[in-house]
Amino acid sequence: MEKVGLKHRPTFLENYINPAFQAGFIKVLYPEKPNHPRQKYLLTTKGLALYNEIEKNTGRFIGNKIE
Numbered sequence: 001m002e003k004v005g006l007k008h009r010p011t012f013l014e015n016y017i018n019p020a021f022q023a024g025f026i027k028v029l030y031p032e033k034p035n036h037p038r039q040k041y042l043l044t045t046k047g048l049a050l051y052n053e054i055e056k057n058t059g060r061f062i063g064n065k066i067e
Contacts, residue, residue, distance in 0.1 A: 004016070017041065020047070021041075023046075024044055024046050024047070025043065025044060025046055025047035025050060026041045026042065026043060026044060026047050027041070027042050027044050028040070028041060028042070029041075029042060
């Protein structure tokens with residue numbers, strides 16, 4: 001949220017996380033336990049392809065990339 005300058009979590013979920021999840025760009029680490037204390041969002045193969053395309057076209061590194 002901080003990276004895109006947002007502070008209101010419900011808006012962030014509604015405008016960014018939920019659409020990305022529904023489009024198949026992200027997934028959760030523990031899908032069977034949505035409130036797991038170590039829950040994280042991960043890029044899917046489709047999401048990583050989009051990320052790489054954006055990075056290639058803009059020449060900008062976005063966020064934290066773990067290889």
